[in-house]
């Protein structure tokens with residue numbers, strides 16, 4: 713059984729994808745970039761500001777499934793510049809205290825020219 717994630721508290725999709733899909737007790741959330749859920753505009757210009765907005769968006773997705781950061785089992789992180797790795801990690805670590813499995817790569821470009829994107833998989837069974 714597949715269920716789509718739909719919440720106004722996280723940015724709407726900007727392409728042909730959903731905010732996430734739940735399969736049984738696992739939620740697969742689409743990559744979050746630092747968009748405002750209200751305006752759809754990019755929030756912040758620094759890696760710190762943009763990572764904070766990404767974390768807010770992930771929190772909203774998790775909340776839509778009655779889940780929290782501690783329920784995340786895997787993340788994939790995309791940076792526009794690996795020089796931002798340390799600063800990104802500093803913000804990331806405040807939220808993902810449970811240290812889920814992770815991959816982090818630098819890519820040539822991200823949508824809307826942002827500095828970071830983070831996708832998450834969470835276990836939402838209780």
Ligand SMILES: CC(=[NH2+])C(=O)[O-]
Pocket residue numbers: 726727729742743744745823
């Ligand atoms: C932002 C995003 N998740 C995408 O696929 O364009």
